[in-house]
Amino acid sequence: MLAGYPDKSVQTRTCIVSQARRLLMKAMALMALMGLMLGSNRGFGGEISAAEYRIKSLFLLNFAKYVDWPANAFAAASAPIAIGLIGEDQFAAELAKTVEGKIVTGRRIVIQPIETDDDLRKCHILFIAGSDRNRQGEILAKIKVLPVLSVGETDQFLDRGGVINFVKREGKVRLEINLDASRQANLVISAKLLSVADVVKGKTN
Numbered sequence: 001m002l003a004g005y006p007d008k009s010v011q012t013r014t015c016i017v018s019q020a021r022r023l024l025m026k027a028m029a030l031m032a033l034m035g036l037m038l039g040s041n042r043g044f045g046g047e048i049s050a051a052e053y054r055i056k057s058l059f060l061l062n063f064a065k066y067v068d069w070p071a072n073a074f075a076a077a078s079a080p081i082a083i084g085l086i087g088e089d090q091f092a093a094e095l096a097k098t099v100e101g102k103i104v105t106g107r108r109i110v111i112q113p114i115e116t117d118d119d120l121r122k123c124h125i126l127f128i129a130g131s132d133r134n135r136q137g138e139i140l141a142k143i144k145v146l147p148v149l150s151v152g153e154t155d156q157f158l159d160r161g162g163v164i165n166f167v168k169r170e171g172k173v174r175l176e177i178n179l180d181a182s183r184q185a186n187l188v189i190s191a192k193l194l195s196v197a198d199v200v201k202g203k204t205n
Contacts, residue, residue, distance in 0.1 A: 053091045055173050056153070056166055057098040060125055063149060063164065064104040066193035069124055070186045073147040074107075082112035082122055086139065087129030095127075117142055125149045128162075136160055147186050158201055163187065167198070174198045 064081050081104060085092050092111075099109040112123050120126065120139070126148050128136055133154045140150060140161040150162045157165040158178040163185065165176040175193075179202035182189050194200050 050094070052168075052173065053088075053094040054098070056127075057091065057095040059166070059173070059175075060095065060127060060151065061098055061102060061104070061109060063125060063151070063193070064107075064109060066190040067149055068188040068190075069147050069149075073124060078107065080108040080110045081124045082110050083125045083127070084112040084114045084119065084123035085127050085129070086114055086135075087132040091127075091129060120148070121146060123148050125151060127151045128153075128157075130154050136162070143185075145184060149185070149187055150181070158199075163189075169198070176201075178202060179204075 153166040175197040176199040
């Protein structure tokens with residue numbers, strides 16, 4: 001090794017270790033996501049339990065790790081990822097606790113209050129609670145071509161143009177994904193996220 005020049009073998013080992021660490025972190029995140037799907041969340045009498053609110057809020061946080069937004073969806077390279085919520089005040093409180101202080105791909109996760117239609121454009125993820133199912137079609141039409149990951153929890157959500165839908169099967173939260181809707185919103189969903197979904201609509205192969 002010449003004086004003043006780094007050892008290439010050391011650089012190579014450092015690069016390999018760095019890549020392995022990144023792959024390990026991604027694998028751990030995916031395992032955590034799958035763990036959420038396996039967790040029981042059944043409330044008494046079929047009502048939404050605190051555990052279900054917690055699981056769904058963790059899902060929303062994890063979605064930020066497995067979805068790519070177009071560059072123009074952010075005002076700046078360091079702009080935060082904004083999650084909006086329509087309906088369910090109790091869920092809003094749980095979501096706020098879940099995302100507090102969290103950073104994904106170098107961006108802070110923040111809650112975007114929804115008071116007007118303009119606020120919808122500020123969201124990167126928008127969760128529409130089942131309590132607002134009567135307005136789902138109207139809301140989804142307003143964000144149809146915007147780079148917004150729409151998430152719902154009702155039977156017809158994907159058919160109405162939603163991207164990701166939560167469903168409960170045997171007391172567990174599962175996922176359904178509409179790739180046609182994600183393409184229309186110019187969003188790219190990781191194959192790892194698709195692999196843990198029960199239903200994937202719009203596959204091209």
